[in-house]
Amino acid sequence: MSEDLTSIDGVGPAIADHLREAGFETVDDVHDADVEELADVHLLGEASARDILGEPTVPKEEWPEICERALEYRENNHDYIQQCKRWLGIIDS
Numbered sequence: 001m002s003e004d005l006t007s008i009d010g011v012g013p014a015i016a017d018h019l020r021e022a023g024f025e026t027v028d029d030v031h032d033a034d035v036e037e038l039a040d041v042h043l044l045g046e047a048s049a050r051d052i053l054g055e056p057t058v059p060k061e062e063w064p065e066i067c068e069r070a071l072e073y074r075e076n077n078h079d080y081i082q083q084c085k086r087w088l089g090i091i092d093s
Contacts, residue, residue, distance in 0.1 A: 033053070
């Protein structure tokens with residue numbers, strides 16, 4: 001039975017159609033998928049797949065380096081929080 005996939009944050013009607021075409025019929029189907037499976041769906045990519053699954057856009061193994069860069073950046077710049085968000089992909093450049 002097909003469910004309303006647009007109830008998932010980040011999924012609009014077009015993405016929902018592509019998810020159904022790829023075999024994802026229910027919200028649980030989507031949430032049970034991994035990033036690679038969702039990233040292969042037309043119109044999605046890794047960042048959107050991570051967003052739909054509630055996973056960080058930047059892999060956790062990269063966080064220490066980003067934090068180190070942020071600390072160095074903070075010493076000379078007042079907008080370091082905004083820059084960190086850019087590095088993490090939370091806001092656009």
